[in-house]
Amino acid sequence: MLMSTKKTPLYEEHKKLGGKVVDFAGFYLPVDYEGLQQEHEAVRNSVGLFDVSHMGEFTVKGKDALKFINYVCTNDYSKCADGQIQYSLLLHEDGGMVDDLLVYKNNDEDFLMVPNAANTEKDFKHISKYVDKFDVELKNISDSVAEIAIQGPKAEELLQRLVDYDLSKIEYYHFVKDIKYKEYDVLISRTGYTGEDGFEVYANAEAIVKLWDELLEKGKDLGVKPCGLGCRDTLRFEAAMPLYGNELSDEVSPLEVGLKFAVKMDKDDFVGKAKTQEKIDAGINKKLIGIEMQSKRIARQGAEVQKDGKTIGKVTTGYLSPTFGVCLANAFVDKSAVALGDEVDVVIRNKPAKATVVKRKFLDRK
DSSP states (O other), X not given: OOOOOEEOTTHHHHHHTTOOEEEETTXXXXXXXXXXXXXXXXXXXXXXXXXXXXXXXXXXXXXTHHHHHHHHBSSOGGGOOTTEEEEEEEEOTTSOEEXXXXXXXXXXXXXXXXXXXXXXXXXXXXXXXXXXXXXXXXXXXXXXXXXEEEESTTHHHHHHTTOXXXXXXXXXXXXXXXXXXXXXXXXXXXXXXXXXXXXXXXXXXXXXXXXXXXXXXXXXXXXXXXXXXXXXXXXXXXXTOOOXXXXXXXXXXXXXXXXXXXXXXXXXXXXXXXXXXXXXXXXXXXXXXXXXXXXXXXOOTTOEEEETTEEEEEXXXXXXXXXXXXXXXXXXXXXXXXXXXXXXXXXXXXXXXXXXXXXXXXXXXX
């Protein structure tokens, strides 16, 4: 049976604002409103709003909630404080990645998991396989939760105009529940997918629509702009944030993409630990690198990367960077094939184009 494309609670707002709406991960979402460049610059320099209601949300509650989370996720939540968020990974038994996600810890018996939209059903099915081993209740609440992201150096100033809670008290990768916005209780976290300061707000559909409209009205003097999927990708790419389907996949180990920090091998056990240890023992033979093109030719996903005429890997993401004005890319390559500063070729339309290996974190924000 074919699944129909869903509308987020903000669908009508996107249409009113002239958003170019497309089907993305089973949801109608805007690619852009007035243009990728303008929206990208708004987030880097002032503030932008994103509809991220397509993201998934699972609750994990019960006596064994901490044990369950620690078993299905690679990070260690016994070292995570209440009100803290940690980035983590879900692995297959063979060590390949099911998904990356954020996990919000209310306390040892109450967690919120936020997976990628395109993987929500897959992730829920995956972790459901392990529920019977633990005294927990796992629920997929995605359809009842809406979410927007307020991102950029003026994000706090804008959101503070609408809530009484002192947002400066929310540290990076922390959250506060039941903050009052009008008559609604909302969850606000200091998180984002842009490389900038900002917040993500979780609430019911009615609250999110009102919040979205009021943020656009109250933020006019700050230069606020509604932003689409286009700049969400260029922003995360510049900040070296991986995307499932590009840098991450079922066949890729987190060790190959620089995510070892989120894989705590000193835990008793987690799904995929044994195979991950085997990869560590055998040695990692791939790595993710940054590439700067020496021309204005864009290296698209799937383009071959060559060194001295030999194929050493493929591009995962490539753009003409809106921030830096040069063509940049990520690529998976053989680990020993290149080092920083080396010259490589990227095959674009069957012709090699010169490029240089650079640090993958193109944007360096403190």
